Structure formats: structure tokens, C-alpha cells
Amino acid sequence: MPYISKRASVGSGTKFESECAIYGESVIGExxxxxxxxxIGHPRRASLLEHKGKPLSNLDEISGGSRIGNDVVLRSHSVVYELATLEDGVETGHFVLIREETKVGKRTRVGSYSVLDGKVSVGSQVSIQSGVYLPPGSVVEDEVFLGPFVTVTNDLYPPSPVVTGVKVERGAVIGARAILLAGVTVGREAVVAAGAVVTRDVEPESFVMGVPARKVGDRRSYEEKKKRFLQNELR
Amino acid sequence: MPYISKRASVGSGTKFESECAIYGESVIGExxxxxxxxxIGHPRRASLLEHKGKPLSNLDEISGGSRIGNDVVLRSHSVVYELATLEDGVETGHFVLIREETKVGKRTRVGSYSVLDGKVSVGSQVSIQSGVYLPPGSVVEDEVFLGPFVTVTNDLYPPSPVVTGVKVERGAVIGARAILLAGVTVGREAVVAAGAVVTRDVEPESFVMGVPARKVGDRRSYEEKKKRFLQNELR
Amino acid sequence: MPYISKRASVGSGTKFESECAIYGESVIGExxxxxxxxxIGHPRRASLLEHKGKPLSNLDEISGGSRIGNDVVLRSHSVVYELATLEDGVETGHFVLIREETKVGKRTRVGSYSVLDGKVSVGSQVSIQSGVYLPPGSVVEDEVFLGPFVTVTNDLYPPSPVVTGVKVERGAVIGARAILLAGVTVGREAVVAAGAVVTRDVEPESFVMGVPARKVGDRRSYEEKKKRFLQNELR
Known part of the structure; x- marks a missing residue:
């Protein structure tokens, strides 16, 4: 049986698989x-710690709620914090963690075990594969592809209190297990190869690989090779 | 209290820790x-999306069920999709995800947080440590060892619709956090060092390391060093 | 509704969000x-396998219990094994796994998806970010920082029965996604850059980076650069 806050609203046609909790003034679409x-609506850290040890029947009372659009699929064992927004058509895998003040745009997919660790902005029609880590301050624009287990960082001199976010511009492709270090911008339509460690900005439409990542080509030649490969495979 | 589909069958002596769900025509051994x-028996993506928004009491109705052999241990917070088969004696950790049309052979162990992401074939007596990622098309033969957080990929030109699977042949050893790129074959009894990035086929019985991985020895010398080390440690 | 063993004790002011299980002679503070x-108090592997198939109402009966101090925060979907000790003020994220005979010192934070995989010793005021893996035999001293997705190993010749633990000494900083190979010691106050693969001991107060990691500076110059950076950012 789902626990649904009296302050929450749930649109028509929305189904709950079984046990779950909807806290605070969450709004869930149709x-x-x-x-x-x-x-859904898990309180953020500061709020939880402030109320720890005080009389409190449950987390519902202190939650600001999440905003979940229409036609959203949130698979099992996932946690969405208060003040997060999942727009229409967002789809997640299992074991996903989306923390506070994060926005996920329309029809974006967030793979199993991925973490949007608070104050993250993800555009629409983004494909986030399994196990991706996006720390606070990360900005991912529309139609980006983040391969499995991509790790993004946000601290140039850990541990420090200054967030230096990474930006991945529209249409960029980041290969599996690449690392994007704090502060880099991956330009529009750029491609980062699997396993690369990106330590400086990547030019738009370029193709980089290696540790540290170096430019070895561009998006056009990548797409030409891809096209030939696909023609060969699919014929 | 476990939810067990009326269509499912559960063998004698099988225990449920507490709450869980067994969907569809799942068959669970003794x-x-x-x-x-x-x-167990979670519907695959296409099936879930097709039924979203339609009248549906629960996922049980649309599940084709899983096949779980005898003497299987599935630890907490794990998800097994429909049309997956876990043979006798399979043992998993916690937070494991095994998706549809995946076969896991006898007495294989699947570590916590590992993902068999659909259409994966794993042999018998394989040791999969924690956090391993096997995408669709991966083939892992008998008695392979996959160290913690090994990542396998299956897409040469992401994002593309063509799956180019990796094959890890019988008895190979893959070290912690190695990456095996789409399409490579790691030969029988080969050893891949921790942290290596494997970009081309690895010969049987060879030992490779580095980024990208290069041959630096063979299985025989690896085993000789290992034997001397163990004799020293265990004496 | 939480399940709390009759053998367990729970201090005053302790709250349970909703469903959970406290097994065996667990002691939970205030x-x-x-x-x-x-x-909390999940039986270790040997104990679970020994009792599989035998009459057993639940895991409570065979659990030796965990020790949880005062003011501990254990977020949702986390598993703590029997014979683990979390001292006062420990705080975890979600999806955390802490296995048997592990000690976590006062006010240490363990990030979401992190694994302390049994027989691990973590000091006080340690900061473990998300997705960190510490295998059996790992020793992490006080005030260490482990960045997101750091992987530590413990087997020089996998798969072998000999544990060769890693030691991270007091105040060391390990960057995101670094790998520490079995047997290395990272000296007091040393800094390991993000993505580094540490294959040999790191001197105290040194700064290493790369694959394999090489010394490129020291803690003093790291802190000087950090100080200038922070002054610039925060002014």
C-alpha cells in the first residue's frame, strides 16, 4: 500500500506498484x-538533520514535495528528493537517486543506479545510462547521451566548499566510464570516447579520447564511420 | 508478507525474508x-510502457515470469526481470538487477549492485564481484572471474541501435575496474589487469594491462608468480 | 511498520521512517x-548459507546483531550486517551496504551506494562520497576524504584467498574514481588526483596523479593553490 501525503495530489490513471511513500506537497501528474x-519528496539533508530527535511522526511533515509531470515512469527502489522536478515523460530505471533542486527535462531517461546529486539541471530527451554520477552544479543540455558509469566531478581541490560545475552542451555524446573533471565544458555535439578523462574544455563538434583526453577527430568523421558501420551491420 | 502470483509456483523449503513480489508464471525451485x-518477474520495458495508463491492477498480469532453480540465494533489494533464468545454486548480493532474457548458470555468484542488463549469457561457476556492468549481448563463459566494478560496453558508435557484444571465454580473469569495449573477445584463461581498458581482442592465456591494454605476459607466468606469493603468505 | 527483534534494544528518540528490519541482539542508540x-543485523554469508533450507522463521534468529551509536542517520534502502559497529554520529546516504565486522568511527559520513564489504576499519570524521568500494582488509584512518566512486582492491593475484589490504592514513585525500591497488599505503595527508591508478605506496604529504600514479607535487603546494583558488572564488 502506498503512503500518500494528504497534502499531495496524484493525477488520474497513475499507478503505484505497491509500497512507496509520497511526502509533502508533491504533485504527481497523470x-x-x-x-x-x-x-518521492524525501527531505533534503539540512531539513532532516534539523528535525532529527524532535517529535516527528514521519518525513511527510517536513517535506516540500516533488513535482512529477504526466506519463512519468519511476522504477522500483528509487528516491526523489523534495524540490526536484521531473517533467512529462521522464523515465527512470531502478535504484535511481535524484536529489533536491534538480530538474529533469521532458522525455529524458535516467538509467538504473544513476545519481543526480542535487542542484543538477538536465535538459529534455537526454539519455543517461546506468550508474552515471552528476554532482551539484552539473548542467546537461538537451539531447545529450551519457554512457554507462560516466562520472562527473565538481570540486577542483577536494574537499572544498566551492562547486565548480561541468557543462555538457546540446547533443554531445559521452562514452562509457568517461570522467569529466570539475569545471570543464564539453561543447555542442562533441564526442568523448569511452574511458577518457576530460581535464580541459572540449571544442564543439570535436572527438576526444584518452587519459588525459586529446582531440583525435571530429563529429563529422565520427558520424561517417558510424554510418558506414551501421550500413554494413544492418544490411 | 510476500506477494506471490497465483500463476507462480514455489518449491518446498523456499523462504522469503519478508516483503517481496513474485510476478507472472514464475517458477521458483526448492x-x-x-x-x-x-x-521476481518484473515486466520488461516494452511491456510496461504498453500497459502504462491502461487499467491494470498490478504488474503480475503482464509478467511472463522468471525461472529460478533450486538452492538459489537472492539477497535483498534485488530485481529479476521476466524471461530471466537463474540456474541451480546461483547466489546474488544485494541491489542486483538482472533483466529479461538473461541466463545465469549453475553456482554462479553475482555481486551486490551488479547489473546484467538484458540478453546476457553467463555460464556456470562464474564469479561476478560487486558493481559489474554487463550490457545486452555480453557472453561470459564458465568459471570466469569478473573483478569489482568491471564495465563492459556494447555500442561501438554510441548511441546506435546495433549491439556489438563482448565475449569473455572460459576461465578468464578480469581485474577490478577494467573496461572491455564493445566487440572484444577476451580469450580462454587470459588475465586482464585491474584498471585496464581493453580495446582489442585478448589472446587466450595472455596477460594484458594498461590503457589501452597491451600484452605484458601470459597466464603461466601469472600463475607462477601467484603460486610463489601464496606460498610465502600462507606458510 | 518496522520489524524489531525482541532481542534488540532501541534508544529513546530514535525514529523509523517506515518498514525496516532490526535483527538479533542489535543495539541502536538514542x-x-x-x-x-x-x-540492520543482516546475517553474514556463512551463517545464512548454513541455515538455508532449514526450518527458520526469519533472519532474526541467526543474527548476532549490529551496534549503532547515538545520533546515527541511516538513509533508506541500506543494509548493515551483523557484527558491524557504527559509532556516534555516523551518517549514511541511500543504498549503502556495510558488511560484517566493519567499524565506522564517530561522525563519519558514508555516501549513497558505497560498500564497506566486511572486515573494514574506517576512522572518525572520514568523508566517504558516493559509490566508494572498500573490500575486506581496508583500513581508512581519521579525517580521510574518499571522492566519489573510488575503488579499493585487496587481491594481488585474483582470484586468490589472500587478502592484501590497503591503508589510507590520516588526513589523506583520494580524488574521484581513483583506484588503490591491493597492498598500497597512501601516506598521511597525501593527495591522490581524480582518476589516478595507485600501484605503489604514496609518500606522506605527497601529491600523485596519472595512470600509474606518479608524484607531481606535495600537499603544501596543493593547499597553496587551493587557498588562492578559494580566495579568488569566494571574494
Whole structure:
């Protein structure tokens, strides 16, 4: 049985797989699917710690709620914090963590075990594969592809209190297990190869690889090779 | 209390830790242990999306079920999709995700947080450590060892619709956090060092390391060093 | 509703978010917060396998219990094994796994998806970010910082039965996604850059980077650069 806050609203046609919790003034749209063992509207750290040890029947009372659009799929064992917004058609895998003040744009997919660790901005129609880590301050524009287990950082001199965010511009492709270090911008339509460690800005439409990542080509030649490969494979 | 589909069958001596869900025509063998907050027979993506927004009491109705052998241990917070098969004696950690049309052979162990992301074939007596990622098309033969956080890929030109699977042949050893890029074959009894990035085929019984991985020795010398080390440590 | 063993004790002011399980002779201190879908006192592997298939009402009967101090926060979907000790003020993220015979010191934070995989010793005021892996035999001293997705190994010749632990000495800083190979010691106050692969001991107060990691500076110059950077950013 789902626990749904009296302050929350749930649109028509939305289904809950089984047990889950919707806290605070969460607004959930129509025709959503919410998997088992999910929490929506989890209080952020400061709020939870402030109330720890005080009389408190449950987290519902201190939650500001999340905003979940229409036609959203949130698979099992996922946690969405208060003040997060998932726009229409967002789809997640299992074991996903989306923390406070994060926005995920329309029809974006967030793979299993991925973490949007608070104050993250993700555009629309972005494809985030499994196990991706986006720390606070990360900006991912529309139609970006983030391969499995991409790690983004935000601290140039850890541990420090200054967030130096990474920006991945529209249409860029980041290969599996690449690392994007704090402060870099990956330009529009650029391609970063699997396993690369990106330590400086990547020019738009360039293709980089290696540790540290160096330019080895451009998007046009990448797409030409891809086209030949696909023609060969699919014929 | 576990939810068990009326269409499912559960063998004698099988225990459920507490809450979990068994969907569809799942067949669970004898003497299994199923941890808390697990789902068995979760519908695959196409099926879930097709039914979203339609009248549907729960996922049970649309699940084709999983096949779980005898003496299987599935620890808590794990999800097994429909049309997956776990043979006798398979043992998983916690937070494991095994998606549709995946086969896991006898007495294989799948570590916590590992993902078999659909259409994966894993042999018997394989040791998969924590956090390993195997995408669709991956083939892992018998008695392979996959160290913690090994990542396998399957897309040569991401994002593309063509799956180019990796094959890890019998008895190979893949060190922690190695990456195996789409299409490579790691030969029988080969050893890949921790942190290596494998960009081309690895010969049987060879030992490779580095980024990109290069041959630096063979299995025989690896085993000789290992033997001397163990004799020294265990004496 | 939490399941709390009759053998367990729970201090005053401790709150349970909703469903969870406290097994065996667990002792939980005062003013703790235990999130949904957590298990405390999970039996270790040998114990679970020994009892599989035998009459057993639940895991409670075979659990030796965990020790949880005062003011501990354990967020949702986390699992703590029997014979683990979390001292006062420990705080975890979500999806955390802390296995048997592990000690976590006072006010240490363990990020979401991190694994302390049994027989791990972590000091006080340590900061463990998300997705960190510490295998058996790992020793992390006080005030260490482990960045996101740091992987530590413990097997020089996998797969072998000999544990060769890593030691991270007091005040060291390990950058995101670094790998520390079995047997290395990272000296007091040393800094390891993000993405580095540490294959040999790191001198105290040195700064290393790269694959394999090489010394490129020292802690003093790192702190001087950091200070200038922060002065610039925060002014």
C-alpha cells in the first residue's frame, strides 16, 4: 500500500506498484507508473538533520514535495528528493537517486543506479545510462547521451566548499566510464570516447579520447564511420 | 508478507525474508532464500510502457515470469526481470538487477549492485564481484572471474541501435575496474589487469594491462608468480 | 511498520521512517533516524548459507546483531550486517551496504551506494562520497576524504584467498574514481588526483596523479593553490 501525503495530489490513471511513500506537497501528474519501494519528496539533508530527535511522526511533515509531470515512469527502489522536478515523460530505471533542486527535462531517461546529486539541471530527451554520477552544479543540455558509469566531478581541490560545475552542451555524446573533471565544458555535439578523462574544455563538434583526453577527430568523421558501420551491420 | 502470483509456483523449503513480489508464471525451485524488497518477474520495458495508463491492477498480469532453480540465494533489494533464468545454486548480493532474457548458470555468484542488463549469457561457476556492468549481448563463459566494478560496453558508435557484444571465454580473469569495449573477445584463461581498458581482442592465456591494454605476459607466468606469493603468505 | 527483534534494544528518540528490519541482539542508540527499507543485523554469508533450507522463521534468529551509536542517520534502502559497529554520529546516504565486522568511527559520513564489504576499519570524521568500494582488509584512518566512486582492491593475484589490504592514513585525500591497488599505503595527508591508478605506496604529504600514479607535487603546494583558488572564488 502506498503512503500518500494528504497534502499531495496524484493525477488520474497513475499507478503505484505497491509500497512507496509520497511526502509533502508533491504533485504527481497523470498516467504515471511509480514502482515499489520508491520515495518521492524525501527531505533534503539540512531539513532532516534539523528535525532529527524532535517529535516527528514521519518525513511527510517536513517535506516540500516533488513535482512529477504526466506519463512519468519511476522504477522500483528509487528516491526523489523534495524540490526536484521531473517533467512529462521522464523515465527512470531502478535504484535511481535524484536529489533536491534538480530538474529533469521532458522525455529524458535516467538509467538504473544513476545519481543526480542535487542542484543538477538536465535538459529534455537526454539519455543517461546506468550508474552515471552528476554532482551539484552539473548542467546537461538537451539531447545529450551519457554512457554507462560516466562520472562527473565538481570540486577542483577536494574537499572544498566551492562547486565548480561541468557543462555538457546540446547533443554531445559521452562514452562509457568517461570522467569529466570539475569545471570543464564539453561543447555542442562533441564526442568523448569511452574511458577518457576530460581535464580541459572540449571544442564543439570535436572527438576526444584518452587519459588525459586529446582531440583525435571530429563529429563529422565520427558520424561517417558510424554510418558506414551501421550500413554494413544492418544490411 | 510476500506477494506471490497465483500463476507462480514455489518449491518446498523456499523462504522469503519478508516483503517481496513474485510476478507472472514464475517458477521458483526448492530451498531458495529470497531477501526482502525483491521483485521476481518484473515486466520488461516494452511491456510496461504498453500497459502504462491502461487499467491494470498490478504488474503480475503482464509478467511472463522468471525461472529460478533450486538452492538459489537472492539477497535483498534485488530485481529479476521476466524471461530471466537463474540456474541451480546461483547466489546474488544485494541491489542486483538482472533483466529479461538473461541466463545465469549453475553456482554462479553475482555481486551486490551488479547489473546484467538484458540478453546476457553467463555460464556456470562464474564469479561476478560487486558493481559489474554487463550490457545486452555480453557472453561470459564458465568459471570466469569478473573483478569489482568491471564495465563492459556494447555500442561501438554510441548511441546506435546495433549491439556489438563482448565475449569473455572460459576461465578468464578480469581485474577490478577494467573496461572491455564493445566487440572484444577476451580469450580462454587470459588475465586482464585491474584498471585496464581493453580495446582489442585478448589472446587466450595472455596477460594484458594498461590503457589501452597491451600484452605484458601470459597466464603461466601469472600463475607462477601467484603460486610463489601464496606460498610465502600462507606458510 | 518496522520489524524489531525482541532481542534488540532501541534508544529513546530514535525514529523509523517506515518498514525496516532490526535483527538479533542489535543495539541502536538514542536520537537515530533509520530510513525505509533498511536492514540492520543482516546475517553474514556463512551463517545464512548454513541455515538455508532449514526450518527458520526469519533472519532474526541467526543474527548476532549490529551496534549503532547515538545520533546515527541511516538513509533508506541500506543494509548493515551483523557484527558491524557504527559509532556516534555516523551518517549514511541511500543504498549503502556495510558488511560484517566493519567499524565506522564517530561522525563519519558514508555516501549513497558505497560498500564497506566486511572486515573494514574506517576512522572518525572520514568523508566517504558516493559509490566508494572498500573490500575486506581496508583500513581508512581519521579525517580521510574518499571522492566519489573510488575503488579499493585487496587481491594481488585474483582470484586468490589472500587478502592484501590497503591503508589510507590520516588526513589523506583520494580524488574521484581513483583506484588503490591491493597492498598500497597512501601516506598521511597525501593527495591522490581524480582518476589516478595507485600501484605503489604514496609518500606522506605527497601529491600523485596519472595512470600509474606518479608524484607531481606535495600537499603544501596543493593547499597553496587551493587557498588562492578559494580566495579568488569566494571574494
Amino acid at each position: 498516467r504515471c507508473f511509480i514502482g515499489s519501494f520508491c520515495t | 530451498r531458495c532464500f529470497i531477501g526482502s524488497f525483491c521483485t | 536520537r537515530c533516524f533509520i530510513g525505509s527499507f533498511c536492514t
